[in-house]
Amino acid sequence: MSSTEISPLAPATAPSLPEIAGVRIATAQAGIRYKNRTDVLYVGLAEGTQVAGVFTRSRCPSAPVDWCRDALKAGKGARALVVNSGNANAFTGLKGREAVALTADIAARVAACAPEAVMIASTGVIGEPLDARKFDGVLAECAGRAEGGAEAWAQAAQAIMTTDTFPKLATRRVEIDGVPVTINGIAKGAGMIAPDMATMLSFAFTDAALPQDVLQELLSAGTKTSFNCVTVDGDTSTSDTLLLFATGAAGNAAVTRADDPRLAGFRAALDDLLIELAQLVARDGEGANKLVTVEVEGAESDPSAHRIAMSIANSPLVKTAVAGEDANWGRVVMAVGKAGEPADRDRLAIWFGDVRVAVQGARDPDYSEEAASAVMRRPEITVRVDLGLGQGRARVWTCDLTKAYVAINGDYRS
Amino acid sequence: MSSTEISPLAPATAPSLPEIAGVRIATAQAGIRYKNRTDVLYVGLAEGTQVAGVFTRSRCPSAPVDWCRDALKAGKGARALVVNSGNANAFTGLKGREAVALTADIAARVAACAPEAVMIASTGVIGEPLDARKFDGVLAECAGRAEGGAEAWAQAAQAIMTTDTFPKLATRRVEIDGVPVTINGIAKGAGMIAPDMATMLSFAFTDAALPQDVLQELLSAGTKTSFNCVTVDGDTSTSDTLLLFATGAAGNAAVTRADDPRLAGFRAALDDLLIELAQLVARDGEGANKLVTVEVEGAESDPSAHRIAMSIANSPLVKTAVAGEDANWGRVVMAVGKAGEPADRDRLAIWFGDVRVAVQGARDPDYSEEAASAVMRRPEITVRVDLGLGQGRARVWTCDLTKAYVAINGDYRS
Known part of the structure; x- marks a missing residue:
């Protein structure tokens, strides 16, 4: 397997990501599939955090994709994100839906929120039951030591990798109506994990104050010129998930429409960040030399x-x-x-x-x-x-x- | 290149094809691209031969595909088929159209017919001008020694190969209203010829007496369960061509509709032959082991x-x-x-x-x-x-x- 060698198209250095107020990160080893590497990412999000999402077009989506779609419809915002690598919880039938519900329950207790405010993504082997009881204790422990610095972001990008040969991170700084805001993003690529299919996942976070519908419109538009413009082999994962979280901690003035001219800079920065992440996925395509x-x-x-x-x-x-x-x-x-x-x-x-x-x-x-x-x-x-x-x-x-x-x-x- | 080894999926033996009254075959070396191998197939067809065709769905078809489509519309039947390997005459602009017209003129003089009664197919390198003057003399010489026996059919299947590792032939014997008729078919697969793209070509011949519109309906229907059901890599050639010729020499009773119950056996035999040829193409897919x-x-x-x-x-x-x-x-x-x-x-x-x-x-x-x-x-x-x-x-x-x-x-x- 050449997946142990770093892609020749990897950037020379990964960017150092700044803290985003209201975002706290921890990773852990839950023993989902791998030994001696982190396979769980927990992100705690401040009260009032809004979230938008774009998902696979597969007609056979994974259980976490179904969960996130429903959670977004519930519109309760987001207080936690749980991502695991090693098992995609896809094509696992009723057991898969139960595993997602249990994961949300565990994280909801930890974050003191409704289960619908927990976003979940999984990547790795498909068709094998995911034992969500493994998250019990692990997530509470993660929440206790979660932090927001550059090292935490680097660990987050690492924990969601499967056969990716390098972690994928990007950041942008921009103003909304004179108030500085930050956008950080991480992604994992369309790699494979023996003996099964892995997925494309990406998560972006900002301290901007933006309502869910505005976030969704910005994210859907940005996806069109970024993740929907990248392909490794034309095969579509059951689990592709892109989520954008906005904590609101920057305290910018309220905007109610995505086409508000005060958002022009934010929109451009978000589009640009998504393109950078999408390109990183292509750079780490399996076996890629060009x-x-x-x-x-x-x-x-x-x-x-x-x-x-x-x-x-x-x-x-x-x-x-x-x-x-x-x-x-x-x-x-x-x-x-x-x-x-x-x-x-x-x-x-x-x-x-x-x-x-x-x-x-x-x-x-x-x-x-x-x-x-x-x-x-x-x-x-x-x-x-x-x-x-x-x-x-x-x-x-x-x-x-x-x-x-x-x-x-x-x-x-x- | 593994193209010099015969595919492990090749049939143990190729069938010996019987003569079809009204079909006369010769192959030659015209020096299109290869050295020391035949690269031209000439088929002379009896007066009154009807023809139907199915072609690539590419929006950028080759010049011969355009020619055949127009010739079928002209409805003058077919008196000759000229196929060359080594050059697909695709994406060759005005020069390509001139080369096809010149080929038809040369063959029309040889077969004493209208140019529109000459069917043409080309396979091999694309984007390079095809010098059709190379057919001058060669086709007349072919017509002079064309014959109909098993060896001629075997040579025909060989002459249209590019990176195919084995020739592809099939035959069926069936009755129309008590009169025995034969169908023979040859094909070449979706191989590659350095440094460019080759094509899928197939030609079927019968001595049945069938009008053009009936032939076309039978062929279009048969394609749906055969050649349109085979894929090597999902890439579509600019030159895919399937032609069905009917000389009428069997002298069966006239039929005017494809759904005439007397054609049930013929239809089944044709469908079966096309499926066999399509499967042979998949068996010779580039690098195929399964x-x-x-x-x-x-x-x-x-x-x-x-x-x-x-x-x-x-x-x-x-x-x-x-x-x-x-x-x-x-x-x-x-x-x-x-x-x-x-x-x-x-x-x-x-x-x-x-x-x-x-x-x-x-x-x-x-x-x-x-x-x-x-x-x-x-x-x-x-x-x-x-x-x-x-x-x-x-x-x-x-x-x-x-x-x-x-x-x-x-x-x-x-």
């Missing part, structure tokens, strides 16, 4: 551009070509064609990096194999497609498809 | 079952699990969930071979890891899913995703 940015422009609409970009980013033939450092634009044409979106073969233009390889439906007359190959040897590659039809555009991120991906996901029993 | 049959039942409708089956068959995580001989039903749940079709997690049941691994939304209480693992070690594996919602069903074929797939499609420049 980060690929796919930019599509000139489509009939933005959604059309997005579907074409995802078709390129998910194509095994495009991804193996990138792994082989081959400027194989024919496969990009193929992926445009299979997207099922409006496209005119004879208007297509394609670039690898700054090198235009095809124009007006044929190989660029000035095409230089050498120049294109030089681009493909870089660790970060941009594939750009102009459809020449309209103003629609999109940008997504993926990684290459290597033998290590097959090894990580196929070899572990052989 | 043939996987995915059966979905209990869906809300047949199309819904088909989309779920294809989601499973195209999932990199399912396909790497099969490569690793791992009975990883969690990934099957994941693939059901991501299909976007109606599914109730708590009604799902999943089998590998005869071993039920999951039922009613959780691991089967009688699950035996040993029994499931024994199934996974076989070269041919059936994954069956019952959604428990309705009567919809579908069956599709794929192969596993191995390191050899990545090597074939990524390594050739390294």
Whole structure:
């Protein structure tokens, strides 16, 4: 397994995250599956904390995803977040629902709140019952020593990892109507944990004072240009969860609408932070050697551009070509064609990096194999497609498809 | 490249195809791309031959696909088929259209017919101009020595191969209203040819007397349960072409409707032949070690079952699990969930071979890891899913995703 080696696309250093008033963090070893590593994250949240969420589109979601969706509908805010790695509590039937309810009960006693104010996420093996009794005692102990400093954030990012090769953290500082606020975020990537499927999880926290509906609107919008624009292999987890918590401790003026101009800076900072986290997930894609940015422009609409970009980013033939450092634009044409979106073969233009390889439906007359190959040897590659039809555009991120991906996901029993 | 080794899933022997009255075959070396192997197939067809076709759904089809679509609309029947390997004539702009027109002109002179009665298919490298002048002389020479015996059919299947590891042939004998008719078919698989994309091509021939519209209806219906149910990696070629030619030499009674009960046997034989050819394509998938049959039942409708089956068959995580001989039903749940079709997690049941691994939304209480693992070690594996919602069903074929797939499609420049 190459998962013990750090991805060559990992950033040189992880950022040091500042304290956020109203957020207290602790991690522990609950013995869910791993030995000698933390597998539980407990986050205590100040009274009045609001929360918004975006979840997997899977028609077979995990029990924690169902729980969080219901909890958000209950609208009681959030007083605690419990995340475990090692077991996704997915496809576990009635036992899974009971395990989630028990986890919420344990955390609710600890945080002195309603169970519906406890958010829960799980990642790791699926189809195996999760023994939530293991959280009894552990969460109370966590709450007793929870803290808010940089080390606590680093530990939090570590505790939610499965086959991630590096922890993923990001932070932004911005003002709302003159009042400084902070946003911190952590994520875990689309890795695999033998012998089963893991998940994409991300949690963002801010001290801004924002009501739930505004938070939800900001988060849903931000997801469109970040986590919904990243793919490793096109497979969708049963457990994908993105939550945004706002403690309100910054004490900014009340806003009631997401399009309040005083939120422009906050919105931009949040979008930017989510994009950074999403890119970190692509950088840690299983077996990845190359980060690929796919930019599509000139489509009939933005959604059309997005579907074409995802078709390129998910194509095994495009991804193996990138792994082989081959400027194989024919496969990009193929992926445009299979997207099922409006496209005119004879208007297509394609670039690898700054090198235009095809124009007006044929190989660029000035095409230089050498120049294109030089681009493909870089660790970060941009594939750009102009459809020449309209103003629609999109940008997504993926990684290459290597033998290590097959090894990580196929070899572990052989 | 492992493409020089014959797929472990290849049939032990290829069938010997009988002569079909009105079909004359020759192959030649036109020097399109390869050295020392045949790369052109010429088929001369008797006067009155009718033809039907099904083509790639790509929005960026190759020039030959555009040509055939127009030729079918012209409705002049078919007097010749020209196929070349080594160059797909795709994404070649105006030059590509000129090359197709020139090929048709050359073949039309040879066959003494209208250019619109010439069907053309090309497979191989894309984005490079095809020099159709290379067919001048070659096709006339082919026509002069074309014949109809078993050896000619074997040569035809060989000449259209690119990275296929074995030729693909099938035959059926059936009666229409008491008159015996024959159907022969050849195919080439979804292989790759360094450094570019190849294509799926298939051609079927019969001596039955059937009008174009009946042929088209039979072929379109048959495609739904055969070639549209096979996938190697989910990538769609720009050049996929399936043509069915009927010379009429069998002299059966005229029929004017595809649902004529006298055609029931012919329809069943054609469907069966197309399924055999489609399965051969999956058996020769790049790097394949396992043939996987995915059966979905209990869906809300047949199309819904088909989309779920294809989601499973195209999932990199399912396909790497099969490569690793791992009975990883969690990934099957994941693939059901991501299909976007109606599914109730708590009604799902999943089998590998005869071993039920999951039922009613959780691991089967009688699950035996040993029994499931024994199934996974076989070269041919059936994954069956019952959604428990309705009567919809579908069956599709794929192969596993191995390191050899990545090597074939990524390594050739390294």
